[in-house]
Amino acid sequence: MKKLFSNQWFNIIFIVLILIMIIPQTRKPVQIFVNKIFAFSPSETAKEDREQLENYNWTLENTSRERIDFSEFEGEVIIINYWATWCPPCIAEMPSFQDLYEDYQAKVAFFFISGEQHSTTTNFLNKKALNLPSYRMLSADPKPLGGYTLPTTYVIDKNGGIVINKTGTADWNSQKFRNTLDRLLAE
Numbered sequence: 806m807k808k809l810f811s812n813q814w815f816n817i818i819f820i821v822l823i824l825i826m827i828i829p830q831t832r833k834p835v836q837i838f839v840n841k842i843f844a845f846s847p848s849e850t851a852k853e854d855r856e857q858l859e860n861y862n863w864t865l866e867n868t869s870r871e872r873i874d875f876s877e878f879e880g881e882v883i884i885i886n887y888w889a890t891w892c893p894p895c896i897a898e899m900p901s902f903q904d905l906y907e908d909y910q911a912k913v914a915f916f917f918i919s920g921e922q923h924s925t926t927t928n929f930l931n932k933k934a935l936n937l938p939s940y941r942m943l944s945a946d947p948k949p950l951g952g953y954t955l956p957t958t959y960v961i962d963k964n965g966g967i968v969i970n971k972t973g974t975a976d977w978n979s980q981k982f983r984n985t986l987d988r989l990l991a992e
Contacts, residue, residue: 887952
């Protein structure tokens with residue numbers, strides 16, 4: 806055991822890693838990097854375990870401060886992502902969402918829900934060169950939805966069934982997930 810700690814390089818690297826994780830300016834980029842590495846394609850919920858949206862009664866506000874009635878999207882494939890600009894796992898999965906959004910925005914309804922001010926989310930998205938549609942809730946979300954842990958993402962089929970309920974970082978631009986979306990759109 807003494808030999809393990811007698812190596813000066815080991816001690817220096819260990820101290821640097823500790824400092825990186827303690828200092829907020831370096832901790833966040835490291836957390837984002839680690840989350841990207843361990844992001845895998847999300848898995849579907851087994852058909853017998855899928856929950857149904859109770860209703861589509863939900864009022865949202867987009868960054869232009871326009872009220873959006875969620876019920877207008879009933880019968881469509883929907884992706885809902887609860888996120889925040891300060892959340893490293895949320896930031897880690899945003900590039901994969903951007904790639905997916907670019908290809909599916911005309912086919913799938915995307916809702917990126919944040920509790921932050923529109924100016925905060927808009928500045929963040931602009932800084933990261935993302936054009937994802939960000940919203941704030943004006944009324945309670947329909948059950949069983951709930952973004953109490955960030956990030957949380959739901960994929961809802963045309964019948965209101967929750968096909969994917971994923972908490973944590975995922976690779977939303979994987980071929981596996983694109984295949985799932987294509988199948989949902991064809992149903």
